[in-house]
Amino acid sequence: MKKDINVVGAVIIEKNKILCAQRGPDKTLPYKWEFPGGKIEQGEDPQEALTREIEEEMKCKVEVGERVEHTVHEYEFGMVHLSTYYCKLIAGKPELTEHIQIKWLEREEILSLDWAPADIPTITKLIGT
Numbered sequence: 001m002k003k004d005i006n007v008v009g010a011v012i013i014e015k016n017k018i019l020c021a022q023r024g025p026d027k028t029l030p031y032k033w034e035f036p037g038g039k040i041e042q043g044e045d046p047q048e049a050l051t052r053e054i055e056e057e058m059k060c061k062v063e064v065g066e067r068v069e070h071t072v073h074e075y076e077f078g079m080v081h082l083s084t085y086y087c088k089l090i091a092g093k094p095e096l097t098e099h100i101q102i103k104w105l106e107r108e109e110i111l112s113l114d115w116a117p118a119d120i121p122t123i124t125k126l127i128g129t
């Protein structure tokens with residue numbers, strides 16, 4: 001059995017653009033695009049994990065809204081259970097710390113990026129809405 005990894009991702013939308021972030025070369029899934037976020041720690045609910053991760057990674061504050069999608073994807077390193085949530089920026093502006101690049105893209109443009117496979121159902125939902 002592969003290990004279960006519980007992950008949350010933030011779909012941050014501002015002026016109709018979605019924040020997309022690119023993973024670095026030394027990470028698992030190098031250079032893949034993702035929604036900022038990370039692993040849920042013990043005792044946290046998804047919303048708490050997401051606000052913590054966004055503060056750590058992007059140095060800004062978000063308010064977590066409705067869930068966009070939940071998916072389970074089997075990678076070679078484990079089973080990633082990914083939940084994505086709509087988020088609103090409430091303080092600060094995203095800064096690059098861990099990611100090598102961020103982009104704000106319109107819904108129609110996000111498919112042009114090379115996304116982490118677990119993100120595809122979220123992408124499909126965002127494009128369809």
Ligand SMILES: Nc1nc2c([nH]c(=O)n2[C@H]2C[C@H](O)[C@@H](COP(=O)(O)OP(=O)(O)OP(=O)(O)O)O2)c(=O)[nH]1
Binds near residue numbers: 029033
């Ligand atoms: N944050 C985030 N992680 C994602 C997404 N899609 C996806 O497959 N993942 C994977 C990548 C990682 O394996 C895991 C998230 O863990 P993390 O953000 O703490 O990753 P990390 O690079 O710090 O740690 P590691 O996996 O390299 O050990 O989930 C996504 O949209 N956002």
